[in-house]
Amino acid sequence: MVDDRSAGYRELLSELYPHTGRAWVVGVTGNPGSGKSTLCDRLIQHLRARGERVAVVAVDPTSPFSGGAILGDRIRMQRHFDDPEVFIRSVATRGAVGGLSRSAADLARVLDAWGAATVLLETVGVGQDELDVTRAAHTTLVVMAPGLGDDVQAIKAGILECADVFAVNKADREGADVTVRDLELMLALGAEVLSGAEKKTRRHSAASRAVPGASTAFTPAIVKTVATRDEGIAELVDKLDSHRRWLETTDAGRARRAERLHEQLVAFLRDVLAEQAVSALGPAIAEAAARIAAQEIDPYAACDELIARFRRE
């Protein structure tokens, strides 16, 4: 399997590559309790209703403590398990740095080759992983729910900037309108900040939102949903579709796709480089660590030595 990184997986992915590039990858993220799984279940249903092949990859930061319990969430999508046009699968991240975005991006590519029109990349649990998933997606959906404590504040830093569409789920609960208002405020504030000094360092889509008169900029949408009752889902799908159209038909959208591809390549490069270095240097790293512990060398000099050695080999 692709997420096992067994021998031959690179060859497999290379062979599949020419058959990819058609699927639309939607990252779905949000805090536990926001109802992501139920919402994904509804999204599958709506996408299937228009005849599309759909895949869901649930990215699970597995831990011996929480692994099992969190996977239980998948049960919410089980009515689709018998549908041959729906593929649902969990990927454990195994604590590998950067491993997640790679596994997720790779699996999305395989499902693209399989013919999925849409791949939902859902993050499971609380995680370091949202940004990685976002990086592998074309469109990012952030799911929130009122009354989850810190609400808008509890969204991880960095995620707000990446969100293309927000679902305020469980919108029948008290506080939903407050959550929507908070989000609108945050987005306005963010656009303000981004139009200032930081603009150049931010990613294109976020920055372009803030450019006055940039008619092609995508304004993040906010949709109220009650996934358990199928309310607001049609509108949500519509907003997600709008973002896809923006990506495909506008210059700003195309620029963002190109930028995302560049980011993915750099992230992939980082991972492979680190893997190769650790494997090539082998015991030299442990020796360097021992010398650092004995105060014979400082970590900066040790690192320089190791890198020089890796590049020479």
Next chain:
Amino acid sequence: MVDDRSAGYRELLSELYPHTGRAWVVGVTGNPGSGKSTLCDRLIQHLRARGERVAVVAVDPTSPFSGGAILGDRIRMQRHFDDPEVFIRSVATRGAVGGLSRSAADLARVLDAWGAATVLLETVGVGQDELDVTRAAHTTLVVMAPGLGDDVQAIKAGILECADVFAVNKADREGADVTVRDLELMLALGAEVLSGAEKKTRRHSAASRAVPGASTAFTPAIVKTVATRDEGIAELVDKLDSHRRWLETTDAGRARRAERLHEQLVAFLRDVLAEQAVSALGPAIAEAAARIAAQEIDPYAACDELIARFRRE
């Protein structure tokens, strides 16, 4: 400043290195709303009462949306701002991958050289960053509070395995005993899991907890606190001290310190390697991304080419 990565900072750190190695670095992590800042304020007070020099580094995953608000937390420690033996500072992570652990570890080292007996490395906000901070610390304190939604489940995967001491803060609230019981259960369950097949792949301290009869293993402590009323803090300091003694006086503790140093070196190596590669390859990365977009090459082959080029140069 060290966290600015300006020219000369490596030289500065190399020069300081021989003067380091005495400070005890305590990572403080936990969800927003758990009262981490107030607890840190109390820890400063107790450590100062025994005459120690104390430093606090608040690691802030800055975002244009939440940056300002979260930094406001620092106000809870402001009564210590006039004390020359206390250093308090926020470090923004600027979204750099791996940048955080490096900044945090570097700053801890500078504060070590300054003569801090204890450096508290506090994570701010929700974050991908807890594990990085943990990696830079000798002892990890995880702060929880009852009634924060998913409680134990909401703790990020990976953190439970790293925790040496738990503070169940706001223990005067309803549900505190449930949180303590859940934690005890999770720890027992984790020990169970870790004594099985995964033991070898887990870090030493976590694994050694599960070894029957390993008298030197450190059993994570759980302390109920009410930071606002200074309750339980003396006991908390005591448990943190116990962990420090374990690290310094037992074979298992020393092995764990060595392992941590090794992990830090590998993480540092990853970062520096990626930095050097991105800088050395420059426009070649963008060219490769364009070729990937045009389906002329797959990302795996492109990455191999880039790495070969980096190593040759």
